Amino acid sequence: MACADSPLTHAELVARRFGARAAQYDDHAQLQRVTAARLAAFIKGHGGPPAQGLVVEIGCGTGLLAAHLAGQACRYLATDIAPEVLERCRARLGHLPQISFAVLDGEGASFPQTPAAIVSNLAAQWFHDPVAGLAHLARQTSFFAFAVPLSGSFPEWEEAFRVLGRASGLLPLPDEAALNDALTTLSGHIAHFETTRHVIRYENARAFADSFRGIGADQPRPGYRPAPIRPVLQRFARGMDATARVLYGLITKETA
Numbered sequence: 001m002a003c004a005d006s007p008l009t010h011a012e013l014v015a016r017r018f019g020a021r022a023a024q025y026d027d028h029a030q031l032q033r034v035t036a037a038r039l040a041a042f043i044k045g046h047g048g049p050p051a052q053g054l055v056v057e058i059g060c061g062t063g064l065l066a067a068h069l070a071g072q073a074c075r076y077l078a079t080d081i082a083p084e085v086l087e088r089c090r091a092r093l094g095h096l097p098q099i100s101f102a103v104l105d106g107e108g109a110s111f112p113q114t115p116a117a118i119v120s121n122l123a124a125q126w127f128h129d130p131v132a133g134l135a136h137l138a139r140q141t142s143f144f145a146f147a148v149p150l151s152g153s154f155p156e157w158e159e160a161f162r163v164l165g166r167a168s169g170l171l172p173l174p175d176e177a178a179l180n181d182a183l184t185t186l187s188g189h190i191a192h193f194e195t196t197r198h199v200i201r202y203e204n205a206r207a208f209a210d211s212f213r214g215i216g217a218d219q220p221r222p223g224y225r226p227a228p229i230r231p232v233l234q235r236f237a238r239g240m241d242a243t244a245r246v247l248y249g250l251i252t253k254e255t256a
């Protein structure tokens with residue numbers, strides 16, 4: 001916890017932003033809902049989560065992925081860095097006897113008992129170092145499944161700023177090649193990847209921006225200076241397709 005006069009850490013800032021929007025998260029989380037279903041199907045396609053042992057979810061949010069997976073697990077621990085968000089997850093899924101909840105910074109987390117599986121949907125891009133954070137989590141279990149948005153996402157938005165000679169305020173996202181390098185070279189592990197483009201149609205530029213603001217994901221990239229964006233609003237006045245590139249990954253431990 002930061003002292004009154006010390007600046008917030010990256011993790012504290014992220015927790016605060018998501019926490020402040022917890023009540024409205026589900027109304028705006030279109031992409032997260034789609035990727036949660038896709039990640040659950042991806043896991044199922046690889047045999048499903050382990051039937052025995054503890055499944056830990058990192059950055060569970062309001063429980064969009066847990067709603068798919070917790071019912072199949074023997075024990076499911078839903079964790080998030082933002083307590084207000086975690087309470088929404090508890091309200092959604094707390095009736096399940098096998099689920100428990102914990103506030104946890106998942107970046108660099110270690111566990112007293114080795115989890116049978118770790119899962120995470122669209123959370124690791126908020127780590128200070130997503131590539132190292134994902135590789136670390138992969139080492140904590142024999143079954144690590146995740147979805148993460150990739151650099152090159154939302155090209156429509158980036159292009160609208162590029163033609164103005166500017167860069168958008170979107171946070172940089174993890175680089176696919178760097179993730180591949182880090183996760184395919186983990187000793188004793190096998191990586192299965194699938195990259196998917198999800199296109200979501202928004203009514204206009206404002207609706208696209210609100211899809212970030214509405215869930216608390218509107219922290220701008222470092223150094224971004226807000227400036228009028230009238231030409232961007234005009235460009236998308238009749239609608240906007242926003243393309244997210246999402247990496248689905250499953251890292252399993254090689255059996256001898």
Ligand SMILES: C[S@@+](CC[C@H](N)C(=O)[O-])C[C@H]1O[C@@H](n2cnc3c(N)ncnc32)[C@H](O)[C@@H]1O
Binds near residue numbers: 011018121
């Ligand atoms: C875009 S939301 C996704 C939430 C949920 N997985 C879903 O698909 O709806 C990102 C979530 O990650 C959480 N988060 C961000 N950084 C985190 C960290 N270091 N450790 C744990 N959770 C984190 C946020 O609080 C937020 O709930």
